[in-house]
Amino acid sequence: MTETPRQPDLSTQIAENLPYLRRYARALTGNQQTGDHYALATLEALLEDQDVFNSGLTPKSALFQAFHQIWISSGSPVAEADAVTSPEARAQWRLANLTKNTREALLLHSIEGFRAPDIAQIIGGTADEATALLTIARTEMTNSIRGRIMIIEDEAIIAMDIRAIVEDMGHDVTGIARTRDEAVKLARRDPPEMILADIQLADKSSGIDAVNLILKELGDRPIVFITAFPERLLTGERPEPAFLITKPYSEEQVQSAVSQAMFFASTETLQG
Template sequence: MTTAELVALNLPYLRRYARAVTGDQAGGDAYVIATLEAMLANVPATTKPSDNKIELFRIFSKIWNSLSVNHADDSTPSSPSEARLKQLTPLPRQAFLLVSLENFSEDEGARILGVDRATFRNLLDVAGRELAEDIATDVLIIEDEPLIALDFEALVESLGHRVLGVARTRDEAIKLAAERRPGLIVADIQLADGSSGLDAVNELLTMFEVPVVFITAYPERFLTGERPEPAFLIAKPFRPNHAAAVISQALFFERNARPRRRAVA
């Protein structure tokens, strides 16, 4: 494919990202145009769509971050979800969007922002914590391994959430949720008594809507491309900063989806 064809293939994604970063489509498009001019002037030797996409986003980020005015943004967001994003400091916000919105890997995100992997992970950690402070909620943990449950309790509390309880079995989970409805469920897929965290969650979802983050040592068994599959998944052993980012993503995108669901209903 030619450079022009590769750019055209990835342009819609860059425009989406630019809108999320700037908070405005017209403003985002202005940076996209500057990115295209800079890229085509240098004509990087990329032959794959993935490499071209990374290069597009890298140049956009370099231009955006070079302007100090973008680190003191006081423009008016157009939706509650954009308002929450704009509360994030600029680099953590970009790291969050690169991973959660554009599905870049941590290594790719680090290349785009021009930082090393450790720094990028720290930016994700900051984003997770800043978002969680704004969308704190009650969390039900469904986990049969005591040490992992304790780790998740400490993690969600460090993000500003409240742990309403820890369930080791399907029946305990349903009982706890009936007593006090959670705003988020973090659930292991395989539980101590042989019951399934998936079964527990599916039953709870017939009672009320709630974002769910699943925990499993075998993510490849569930990310098969078939439906249904978990939208938010944490693999064991988990990294605290990655888990924090996934939890914040689940809450952020659930709250972003509510107005759309109401509009359709």
């Protein structure tokens, strides 16, 4: 007699999806510490009430829905324009002027791969409403900010593809670097307003090291990392990126991550 495969227990299901919740929370808040705070609050709430996992949703959707219940009920207040001083506060003020739930819908779809019906279950509303939010989000985020972007990527085809995507969005590309040393020299010669970086580079050097050196010399600026192994950077054991794209990526993922990151003028230094 064939036994029915046992389903993973609830703690295992949560653990499997937690890195992706943390990635989403960071992109939504633009900050590792703040994003992780919301993820932790979600876990604490689930210790008290796990009914969301009995609602017929997939484990990942259930976890994200639990997060949004926390996000909606305890979101950080946004300062008035004349009271905004720090770069992050200015970013949050700009974000507050976007249509409600558009960023959430865009990140859920483009970064985490949820479809419109799933997004509706997570944030509320109908699938048609979620689709409308995605359309609005793409327009508002893409048109919000233009900037000068440097690309750190050792694979020529990927570098050219990324360049085409960001230039189509209206950004200027300062150049493409294949190694850590090339990246530092390029940044010194033509300082970018944002960096889009691979993790593993041509000469076995680290994109994280390159970014750290550039930020140390030039100061904070938005960073988007690209990696085939996002779980390695989402352990919670060291400083980690707020904006992370998984290889293989889609055009929409790059567009979304770049647009989101452009709203935030500070990026935490990472440890390679």
